[in-house]
Amino acid sequence: MAYDERLANRIRQAFGTRNVITERKMFGGLAFLYLGRMCCGIVGRDLMVRIPHDEFDAVMRGRHVRPMDFTGKPLRGFVYVSPPGFRTAAALRTWVSRGERVAKEKATEPTKRRPSRKTGSAAGHGRAISKSRRSSTD
Numbered sequence: 001m002a003y004d005e006r007l008a009n010r011i012r013q014a015f016g017t018r019n020v021i022t023e024r025k026m027f028g029g030l031a032f033l034y035l036g037r038m039c040c041g042i043v044g045r046d047l048m049v050r051i052p053h054d055e056f057d058a059v060m061r062g063r064h065v066r067p068m069d070f071t072g073k074p075l076r077g078f079v080y081v082s083p084p085g086f087r088t089a090a091a092l093r094t095w096v097s098r099g100e101r102v103a104k105e106k107a108t109e110p111t112k113r114r115p116s117r118k119t120g121s122a123a124g125h126g127r128a129i130s131k132s133r134r135s136s137t138d
Helices: 005-015 053-060 089-108
Strands: 019-028 028-032 037-043 046-052 065-067 080-081
Touching: 005 028, 005 037, 005 089, 028 053, 028 089, 046 089, 053 065, 053 080
Parallel strands: none
Antiparallel strands: 019 028, 028 037, 037 046, 046 080, 065 080
């Protein structure tokens, strides 16, 4: 899926010359990251924005907003905003700064490490050899 290059340029203008913002192609679109944490992006013609968890319900009551459901399951903390919701430069700046604020907060938090997900025999699933399966020479 292609993303709206004109919207990408508008977002770049909203961020200005901040060197903490990077871009990465993902979700079939383009994501903007603050120190490696996604703050907003573009999927098709829609703006994708990271939202603080405590503001999520209030934001969802707004016009032109729907949950980010890229995989078919809504992802709490992210929303899609349709083009009428960011038509003006001021509206776009509001959305972009909201996403940047959340990403900035996340960038200062320690990284959560997930336990490794080993597979196969190294997974340690407790597959001990039972006495009946041992050779008779033991």
